[in-house]
Amino acid sequence: MPSESPAPRRWQALTQALNAVSYEILAFKSTEESVLAHVPRTIALTITTTEAKGLAPTLDLAQRLAGHGYSVAPHLPARLVRDKQQLTDIVAQLRDAGVDGVFVIAGDAAEPAGIFPDALSLLEALDATGHHFRRIGIAGYPEGHGSISQELIDRAIELKSRYATHIVTQLCFDAGTTTAWARRLRERGVGLPIRVGLPGAVTRQKLILISAGLGLGQSARFMKKQQSMLWRFFLPGGYKPDRLVERLAPHIPEPDDNLRGFHFFTFNELLKTESWRRTMLARAGRPAGDPE
Structure with a gap:
């Protein structure tokens, strides 16, 4: 029987x-x-949390969307949580609303609001006090961090992975860099599934805002590191996820890579991003499910 082409x-x-x-x-x-x-x-x-708005809008939206039947994970920045009592209250609030996931990050606040300086300390507190979450995400950095060595970042992921169920990467526009990083992580004993973070079908203006940071995921360090590739945002037609997605997709089923899907930073351009996804699925020969 001939092999599949x-x-x-x-x-x-x-x-x-x-x-x-x-x-x-x-x-x-x-x-x-x-x-x-x-x-x-x-x-x-997932729902972002910013230092300017605080946790309340994120938690409120998570509860409402869970009520509509969505699987929701609010961002839980450690530096915005004051103490163990507030953490316990947040967990109880989300449990009562049927929210069974969180995405734990350090957050962009210059100074912690309380006793949690980083994601690891909050993850340890969650584990010690108990929780109901079935999904706990942590951040991955395929291109490193502007002020932390790669060795320290990798070691931090090793420690955080004990309390997490999956990793979501920060933006990286090079498929080879992402896959090499994922394999290196696996070699270090971190076998968590990885969702590759990349922009959805958003405008070039919003992509530049992503790159500049504004407290919504990527920091200003990204701009400094990636100035040489910003030209692509100004090409005719602007940015589209197609090429990066097509380069990364063959690695999704590969067990050695731990890549298990995509995480799109939509910046609320949901109609554009979902329409783009459906178009890509139609090209691949399989329609998407309709919204309920």
Whole structure:
């Protein structure tokens, strides 16, 4: 029997990858309505938290979307949590609302609000006090960190991985860099599934805001490191995720890479991002499920 040709395997991998996505959204007043209008309930959501707005809008939106049947994980920045009592209250609040996931990060605050200086300290407190979460995400850095050595970052992920269920990467526009990083992490004994973070179908203006940082995921260090590639945002037609997704998709089924899907930073351009995903799935020969 003839073996399957490379082209069908490639499209099969792309279909698998695009059906294993999650979307990151911002806690704005219009977000709930936009999610209900454009996002299928089969797509998991994370909700960002900013130092300026604090935890309340994120937790409130997470509760409302969970009530609509979405799988939601609010960002929980350690530096915005005062103490163990507040952490216990947050856990109880999310449990009562049926929110079964969180994404734990250090956060961008210059000074901690309380006793948690980093993600690891908060993860340890969660584990010690008990929680109901089935999904706990942590951040990965394929291109490193502007002020922390790669060795320290990798060691931190090793420690945090004991308390987590998956990793979501920060932005990286080079597929080879992402896959090499994932393999190196596996060699260090970190076998958590990895979701590759990349921009959705957003405008070039919003991509530049991503790069500049504004407290919404990427810091200003990204701009300093990636100035040489910003030119692509100004090409005719602007940025599209197609090429990066197609290069990464074949690695999603590969066990040695631990890559298990995509995490799209949508910046609330949900209609554009979901329409793009459906178009890509149609190209691959398999339609997406309709929103409920």
